[in-house]
Amino acid sequence: MAIKKMSVTQLTMLTAINMLGSGIILLPTKLAQVGNISIVSWVITAVGSMALAWAFACCGTMSNKLGGMGGYAEYAFGKAGNYIANYTYGVAIVIGNVAISITAVGYIIGLFNINPNPLQIGLMTIGLLWLTTFANFGGASITGKIGGVTVWGVIAPVVVVSTVGWFWFKPEIYAAGWNPHNSTLLDAAGSSVAITLWAFLGLESACANSDAVDNPKKNVPIAVLFGTLGSAVIYIVSTNVIGGIIPNAELASSNAPFGLVFATMFTPMVGNIITGLMIIACIGSLLGWQFTTAQVFKSSAEVGYFVRIFAKCNKSGTPIAGMLILLGIQTILGWFSIPASPDGTRYGWIHHVATGNLGVSDQFSTVVDLSVVTNLIPYILSMAALVTIQEINRVLSHKALLNNAIAGVGAAYSYFALVNSGDKALMYGGVATILGFTLFGAVSARFVKGEQLVHPDRVITGEEDVPAIPYRDK
Template identity: 60%
Template sequence: MSAEHSKMNVWQLTILTAVNMMGSGIIMLPSKLAEVGTISIISWIITAGGSIALAYAFARCGMLSRKPGGMGGYAEYAFGKGGNYMANYTYGLSLVIANVAIAITAVGYAVVLFNEQLSPIQTCIWTIVLLCITTFANFGGARVTGRIGAVTVWGVIIPVVVVALLGWFWFRGSTWTAAWNPHGLPFGSAVTSSIALTLWAFLGLESANANSDAVENPERNVPIAVMVGTISAAVIYIVSTNVIAGIIPNTELASSTAPFGLVFAKMFSPVVGSIVMALMVLACVGSLLGWQFTVAQVFKSSADVGYFLPIFGKATRNGTPIIGMLVLLVAQVALALMTVSPQLAEQFQRIVNFAVVTNLVPYVMSMAALMAIQKVMQVPAHKALITNIVALIGAAYSYYALWSSGSEALMLGGLCIFLGWTLFGFVAARFYDADVKAHVAHPGEALQE
C-alpha cells in the first residue's frame, strides 16, 4: 500500500477532530448551565461561532507555519522567543488547571454513584487523592495509560450522543421553557455568565490540525475537517445539554453533580443511570491519566529547548519526567486547596474559569501571529484578507470570553502571566548567548535573520 493510500481522508479526519474535542469537558455542564437557564443556548451559539473561527484560524496556522511547537511556534512569528515561551507557559498552565477540574468532575459523579455525602474538605481530599494516583500511575511511562484513555473516552462520548439522539422521546417543551431564565437575570448578564462554561467544552480545538502530515491533500482537507468537526461537536453539545434541560426540571438538574447519570436514570432506570455514572467516572480517570503525562511532556519539551526551567527536563531512562510530574502535582494540590467551596459545582466553575483565562492567552497570540505568518509565507493578499478577518473574529470572541470569565479568574490569570515573565528571566539569557555566538560565527547571516 502506498504512503498516500495509507493517509486519512477528509471524513476520517473530521471524525477524529470531533472525537478529540468531545472529552470530559461536557460532563458537568448541564448542571452548571441549569443555574443560568436554557437561555444559555444563546451562549452555546456564540461560542460555537467563535470556536469555528478559532478552529479555522488554527488550521491555517498549522498549514503555513514552519516553526515547531504548535501555538508557541505560531506566536514566535509575531512575538519572538518571549512570545513562544509565553504561549507554551500559559497553555501548559491551563492544562494543569484543567486536570484539577477533571478530577473534581470524577469525584462529583462518584459521590452520586456511591450515594455518599462529602463535606467540602472531603471533596478536596478525594480530588487530591485522584490527582496523586493518576500522577504516580504514570511513573512507568504512558504506553498503558494512553491506551486506557483512548478506550475510556467513549464512556463520555457514547452517553452524550445517545442523549442527543434518543432524549427527544422524553423531552418536554414546557420543562425546557420553564427553565429559560429561572433567576430573572438581564439578557446580557445571563448570556455572558455561561460563555466561559461553554468554551470549556471546546478547549483542545487548537490540536485539531496536529494530524496534517497524515492526511490526503492537507491544504484542502484539514480546514474542511476542522470546520465540520467543530460544527459537529457544537451540534452535539447544544442538543444534548438542551435535551437534558427539557427532561429534568431545572431545580433538580442545577443541584446535581452527575447530570448525565440523572437523565439516564430518568430515561431508562436507576441501574442504567448508575452504569452511565460509572462509565463517566472511568472516562474522567482515563482522561486524567493521559493528561497528567501529557502536561508533564509539554513542560519537558519546552525545558528541552530552553524555554522552561531545567528541572522540568529531567527524565528517567524510559523518558518519564518524574520530577516535573511531582512539581506539577504540587501546583495542582495547591489549586485544589485554594478553590475549596461549599458546593462542588461552585469549585468546578471557579477552576474552569481560571483554565479558560490561561488557555485564551495563546489563542489571542496565535490569532495575532497568523497575520505575520501569512506575510512571511507570501500568501496572496485576497486570500490572506479572508483568513485575517476570521482570525479577528476569533480574537474578538476570545476577548469576550476573557471578560465573561469574571474578575477572580482574570486576576489569578494576570498574576500567573506576570509570574511567567519573571520565570522567563531565568532562561532568557541562553537565547541571547546563542544569538551572540551565531553573530560571531556568521555575522552576515545573524544580522540578516
C-alpha cells in the same frame, strides 16, 4: 511502500472525539444555574470556536516552527511570545486537570449517594490527581490505550441523549427553566461563556495530525471546521435535551447530571451504570491529560524555556521528575479550590478563590474560569500572529484578508470570554501570566545574548554615558 494516511472524514471524526472528552460531563448542571437561555452562549461559543479552529488550521499548515501555539506566536512576538504562549498553555492544562478531577469526584458522589464535607471533597480531588499521575509512570503506550477506550464512556451517553433523549423531552419543563433569574440575553451569554468555552478547549490540538492526512493544506481546515461544528451540535443538542427532561432546580443542584437523566429516562440502575462509565471516562481523560501536561513542559524544557528538570526522563521516556513537580502544583490548586463549609468557615486559604457556595459545582466553576483565562492568552497570540505567518508565506491578498477576518472573529470572541470569566479569574490569571514573564527573565539570556552583546573591547567604567556598540558578526 507508501504509508496509508487518514482521509478527511477520519480526521474530522478524530477532531470531534478529541473535544468530546470530560469537558461536557458537568456542563448541564452549570448551564442549568443560568437557565436554558444559556443556548445563546452556546451559539456564540460555537461561532467563536469555529473561527479559532479555522485560524489554527491556517497557522498549522503554514508554520515551520516547532512548539504548536508557541511556534505560531514566535512569528509575531519572537522568543518571548513563544515562551509565554507555551507557559500559559501549560498553566491552563495544569489547572484544567484539577477541574477534570473535580468532575470525577462529583460523579463519585452521585454514584454512591454520599454527602462529603468540603474538606473530604478536596481530599478526593487531590487523591485522583495523585492516582492518575502515578499511573502514568508506565509510559505513553499504556496511557494511550486506556484513554482510547475510556473516552467512549462519555461519548456514548452524550450521543444517546442527543438522539433517543427527545422521546422524554417535555417542552413545558424546558420552558419553565428557560430564564429562572430573568437575565438579559447579554447577561446570560456572558455568565455562561466560560463554561461553554471549556467544552471546546483542545480544538487547537487538531492540527497536530496534519502529517497523517492526505493533502493537509486542504483537508486539515475542513476537518477542524467540521469537527468543531459537529462537536458544537452535539453539545448544544445534548444539554438542551436534558433541560427539557429534568426540571431546572433539580438539574442545577445535581453532581452527576448525565446519571440523573438516564435514571429518569430508564431506571436508577441504568443511571448508576452511566455514572460509573463517566467516572471511568473522567479518570481515563485525566490520565491522558496528566501525561500531555508533562510532555508540554518537557518539550519546552528541552528548548530551554523551562528548567531542565522537566526534560529529565527515565528509561521508558517518562518525565517522572516533572510529573511530580506538576503534581505538587496541582495538589496546591486542589486545596485552594475547596468550597466553603456549611458554617461559613473555610479550609486553608480557600477564602481567596471560593465564591462562598457549598459543593462540587462551585469548586468546578472556580477552577474552570481560571483555566479558560490562561488558555485564552496563547489563543489571542496565535490569532495575532496569523497576519505575519501569511505575509511570510506570501498568501494571496484576498485569501489572507479572509483568513485574517476569521482570526479577528476568533480574537474578538476570546476577549469576550476573558471579560466574562469573572474578576477573580482575571486577576489570578493576570498574575500567573505576569509571573511567567518574570520567570522568562531567568532564561532569556540564552536566546537573546547573541543579538545584544556589546563590543568585546568595550569597557564600562560607570563614568561615561555612551550608548553601547552592538556587536556584529562579520
